[in-house]
Amino acid sequence: MSVKKIYLIRHGQTDFNVRGIVQGSGVDSSLNESGRRQAARFFAAYRHVPFAKVYTSLLRRTHESVAGFLELGLPHEQHGGLNEISWGTREGTRITPEEDEEYHGVLQDWRAGRTASCLTGGESPEQVAARQRPFIELLLSRPEEETVLVCMHGRAMRVLLCQLLGYPLSQMEHFEHRNLGLYELDYTGSLFTVRSFLDTRHLHDAE
Template sequence: MQKTTIYLVRHGETEWNKKGILQGWLDSPLTQEGVKHARMLNQALHIKNIESVYSSDLNRAIQTATILAPSKSIIKDARLREIYLGEWQGQKISNLNSLPDYITYCNEPHLFQGATQERFEEISRRMMECLQYIHQHTTGNVLVVSHGVAILCCLMYILKTPIEKLWEIANIQGTSVTTLECINGHFNVKTIGEINHLNGK
């Protein structure tokens, strides 16, 4: 039996998160609060006996992974990236709220067909491809640092949630932990978006 437990973590709060700017494949550094929360999670992860660390190749995820597991080498994988948002990247959300495509993105994800944005199904596909790769090459406890929408798309696939319910799955906060267990290629969701480390638990 091959068993892998994956602790899927969203990166800490960034400067653009704080300013309400969409990032996608663009980047901004962690805020002081984001660094603080990552350090708090570091303490909680000490008891997990993390054996391997994977991260999105975007800097905010790498910065978070480095804080969470400073003594481990980080394997970077572009398949763990956030959704690609095309011309929306780097723009304030308040400037996008009146755009028909953005309204569809937020309210009817199953109908979203943005001209330059990545489709939710594509994100699910690359995320699951990466997680299966990790399972095939690693046993034990693995830390994986990724992004909010990417984690939701992963959960959507595993839980067989319809795309129209994507935004209802969970609120994936910065440094939250979603725990996946994979046995012989079959994934189960154990916890979603835990933030016990922020509540002193």
């Protein structure tokens, strides 16, 4: 039985990440210098992998993170289902525990299993999961694409990993993420397994 291999990465660093400003799906930022170095290091480490296709969200920070692979001419598809969660009215603002009780209250709701909760004007994890499911179905309907690269966003990645691995959304905090950190997953036709959990060895020279 052939095994489908999925290389799942978060986009590289942006200035908004450094400044602690919420991006979500409504802030279409670019990588900063550090993020471009991270992308270059990832490309150098994995350019030999025979990716059949590169999948990204609609947002430029994911496109820029895989630019090296796209320049090789690899097929590329972008999907709104891979976009980051919408943080509603909080997008573009800086959030700290002292400044925004609503934000941290929603995170507490999610940990308690109330995953239909959302910020004002934003999405819930359940809504993100619902828009990801068509992408998951598309991915699994293409067995000929044996090895693929998927670049997306931190919170949305947590939701996706819960779905692929059969965890409740309340457990998504267990899936840590880092700019250009890598999860490698195998799919046997019935089950996803994690082959590599947040691998960042390729970034050691990019800091």
